[in-house]
Amino acid sequence: MFKRFRSGMRQFPKSMAKCSHSLPLHISSLMALSIVLMLSSFTSLVLTASRRPITDAEIRDKKSVCYADIESGLWGLKCKSSITEKENCALRCLSPACYQLIYESDPLEEGEKDHTRSQEYKYCLHKESLGESLERVKGVLEF
Incomplete structure (x- = not known):
């Protein structure tokens, strides 16, 4: 069925040559897909496990x-027009999602110190870094 070359390698019969080309391609495609799926599921597990605040x-x-980007x-x-505008832009730069939740509807005003919103923003950054939902972040510290 097989012919031997001088080097000892085998040659497939011509009747198998057509199948041998398409079969390994099909098998290699399935193997590649399987490997990609395994790696992607492993990667997501590693990322989930390695998330930290x-x-x-x-x-x-x-x-x-x-x-520095603002400057x-x-x-x-x-964003360079005042210290307060610079702070609003820095907060937006740091986390657009958290800025939108905490400050966008009522940005900081000149001279304003809002400890509660500052802590909510920091809590939002914490949740965002863990990949958790940002629902119920706003107002969580209001009594």
Whole structure:
């Protein structure tokens, strides 16, 4: 059924040659798909298991990058117009989703210190970093 070459390798008969081309391609496609599916499920498990809350140091570092972007003009002139506008833009830069939930409807005003919203925003960053739902973040600290 098989012919041997001088090197000792076998050659498939011509009748199997047609099948041998399509069969390994089909099998290799199935194997590749199986590997991709296994890796993707493994990756999602690893990512889920490795999620951890954002630290205060990471927040400071990211906020510093946001301030640098604002100073360079990437966020427009309005963001450089006052300290409060700069802070609103930095909060939006740090987390658009958390900014929208906590500050967008009522941005910080000149001289305003809002400890409650600040803590809600930080809690939102924490939940966001864990990949958790941001539902019920706003108002969670109001008594």
